[in-house]
Amino acid sequence: MNFKPLLTLAAICLIAPLTAAPSLRLHDGKEWKELDAAALAKLPRVEITAKARDGKEKRFSGIPLAEVLKLAGAPAGDTLRGAEMNRVVLFTAADNYQVAYSLAELDASFRKQNIILADQVDGKPLDEYEGPLMVVAGDDLRHSRWIRQVKQLILTRAIAPAS
Known part of the structure; x- marks a missing residue:
């Protein structure tokens, strides 16, 4: 019996999840949008240098989060004031870890832009532990908000409970 086709299929099944193209679910406050790899590839890219979790300086490449938020209709620049100042972005990882900005x-x-949705580090795709997408906040002194394996983001409001 020829096991070569079966072994090839098994190898594809094992490798495919590790090389999956990045995608992102985006909620704009009203409805969900799916951003596939092609949609993400159309967005501008930047590079930042930051100390990674291992303490070493690395070069991260990806999409400025402001560009992703444009697709959600988020206010920016001069329109981000007054009643819009309670807007927050909630990121969720594959393991359901959540971080808010x-x-x-x-x-x-408002600030120097060094928070990106990275898909590469030092010119290579992020590994399966961190990627395919990771929020990198270059100025943060701790990495608690460097959320890895980002699956979705929600644009919402921080509302105080009624007194």
Whole structure:
């Protein structure tokens, strides 16, 4: 019996999940949008240098989060003021770990932009532990908000409970 086709199929099944193209679910406050690899590839890219979890300086490449938020209709620049200042972005990882950023933290008119949705480190795709997409916040002193294996982001509001 020829096992070569069966072994080839088994190898494909094992490798395919590790090389899956990045995709992202995006909720704009009203509905979900699916951003596949082709949609993400159309967005502008940047590189930042930051200390990784291992303490070494690395070059991360990816999409500025502000560009992803444009697809959700998020206010930016001069329109991000007043009642819009309670907007937050909630990121969820594959293991359901969640991290929140204020919308202002992700806006170039408020701070230096060094928070990206990375898909590469030092010119190579992120490994299966961190990727295919990871939020990298270059100025954070701790890595608790460097959320790996990002699957979705939700643009929402931080609302105080009624008194």
